[in-house]
Amino acid sequence: MVKVGAGVGLAAALTLGSGMAAYAHECYNANRSDKGNQGASNSQAWYTIVVADEVSAGLDAEDAECVLDAYYGAGGPATFTIHVKGANGQDGTIGEANPVEGKSSDGKGIDHVFDAYGGIIFGAYEACGVEFG
Structure with missing residues (x-):
């Protein structure tokens, strides 16, 4: 039987994080450098999630290794520095109101x-026979 609740660590981190409402929008700066992300993480507005830590926290070692191998093999980044503090004037989000498709x-x-x-994240869990969420 596929484990129920596997992946909750990553899902929670990516969507809920430290309990701040803006995490539900999982906004990140896609073209900021690693050094820039490191600097941004020193503020109250950005938080860096280490994917391996989150996956490992929600799965047994064998399943976590499988998911991470599939995730990294598909090109998933090791970290995400996501926006955790609402943006003024945009209903608490940064890019949500952009009307441009894609x-x-x-x-x-x-x-x-x-x-x-999302395709890489969910695909990695699927490839390993582990249910996400």
């Missing part, structure tokens, strides 16, 4: 984790 996953400026990498 803008939330174009690899430029503000993107959404699940729009850009």
Whole structure:
């Protein structure tokens, strides 16, 4: 039987994070450098999620290794530095109000984790026979 609840760590981190409402929109700066993300994580507005830590926290070691191998093999990044503090004047989001189709996953400026990498994330769990969420 496929484990129920596997992947909750990553899902929770990507959508809920530290309990701040803006995590539900999982906004990140797709073209900011690693050094820039490191600097941004020092603010209260951005938080870096280490994918391996989140996957490992929600799965046994064998399933976590399988999911991570599939995820990285498909090109998933090791970390996401996501926006956790609401943006003024935009209902608490950064890029949600953009009317341009495909803008939330174009690899430029503000993107959404699940729009850009959802297929890779869910595909990795599926490839390993582990249920996400």
